[in-house]
Amino acid sequence: MDAALVVLGTGGALPTARRDNTALAFRIGTGGVLIDCPGGVYTKLLRAGVDPTALDAVVLTHAHPDHVYGLVSLVHSLWMVARGAPRAPLPLYAPAAEAGRVRALLALFDLDRRAAFLDHRALPDDPGRPFWERGGHRLHAHTVDHGPPACAVRWDAPGGLRVTYSTDTRPLDALAAFGASSDLFVHEATYASGEEDLAGAGGHSTAGQAGRIAALAGARRLLLVHLGDHANPGRWIADAQREFAGPVEIPEDGAVYPLG
Numbered sequence: 001m002d003a004a005l006v007v008l009g010t011g012g013a014l015p016t017a018r019r020d021n022t023a024l025a026f027r028i029g030t031g032g033v034l035i036d037c038p039g040g041v042y043t044k045l046l047r048a049g050v051d052p053t054a055l056d057a058v059v060l061t062h063a064h065p066d067h068v069y070g071l072v073s074l075v076h077s078l079w080m081v082a083r084g085a086p087r088a089p090l091p092l093y094a095p096a097a098e099a100g101r102v103r104a105l106l107a108l109f110d111l112d113r114r115a116a117f118l119d120h121r122a123l124p125d126d127p128g129r130p131f132w133e134r135g136g137h138r139l140h141a142h143t144v145d146h147g148p149p150a151c152a153v154r155w156d157a158p159g160g161l162r163v164t165y166s167t168d169t170r171p172l173d174a175l176a177a178f179g180a181s182s183d184l185f186v187h188e189a190t191y192a193s194g195e196e197d198l199a200g201a202g203g204h205s206t207a208g209q210a211g212r213i214a215a216l217a218g219a220r221r222l223l224l225v226h227l228g229d230h231a232n233p234g235r236w237i238a239d240a241q242r243e244f245a246g247p248v249e250i251p252e253d254g255a256v257y258p259l260g
């Protein structure tokens with residue numbers, strides 16, 4: 001089945017004219033899994049050839065506004081397009097400690113009652129056990145070091161293809177083991193090398209630290225996302241390349257990386 005990583009946004013918590021908040025879609029056939037839900041996701045999915053009504057699951061890596069604020073709009077759109085007809089349950093994963101916040105966000109707009117198709121589930125604190133599986137595609141979660149409860153996500157696709165997404169985190173060596181030999185290692189790089197103190201204080205990573213984790217993981221290719229609004233792509237890539245010998249890229253919003 002046709003599969004691809006779709007990079008819906010590449011900006012940090014403060015978006016820019018060019019980069020909206022970071023979110024990904026793991027496209028599998030016409031559906032797939034949405035990873036994080038900032039604004040405009042319904043439109044961005046359509047533009048990327050992912051049918052939002054065919055989504056198999058939604059994963060919220062953590063409950064910071066830039067990762068969840070668009071959930072209300074996405075769920076409202078899915079409810080509208082169904083026009084009151086029953087639809088298949090849509091699993092919605094979030095760290096267990098954030099379940100109440102996610103439900104409260106939806107309840108503000110009465111969507112907890114209207115969107116009865118949502119199937120709230122907790123991301124397991126067990127990287128070895130897939131939390132979602134379909135047709136040989138498996139997702140695993142790994143707790144990261146960000147501040148609030150937050151999880152990295154790994155997508156193992158048939159044929160041994162692997163995509164790992166760090167979400168927001170300080171550099172974490174355990175993430176290299178979790179994402180070992182990833183074909184695509186997607187790591188946040190909110191800051192530049194030299195800004196380690198700022199990055200650490202905010203629970204984030206520098207581009208150099210992202211490169212070090214990708215190197216430790218033996219990744220084939222590194223994609224930098226969640227760029228700070230002050231990011232200079234050339235400098236960020238050079239910082240990462242000092243640590244990681246493989247290809248380093250900063251995707252544009254909407255970039256598609258076919259698997260296989």
Ligand SMILES: [Zn+2]
Pocket residue numbers: 012013064066067168226
């Ligand atoms: Zn963020």
Ligand SMILES: [Zn+2]
Pocket residue numbers: 062064146168
């Ligand atoms: Zn965050």
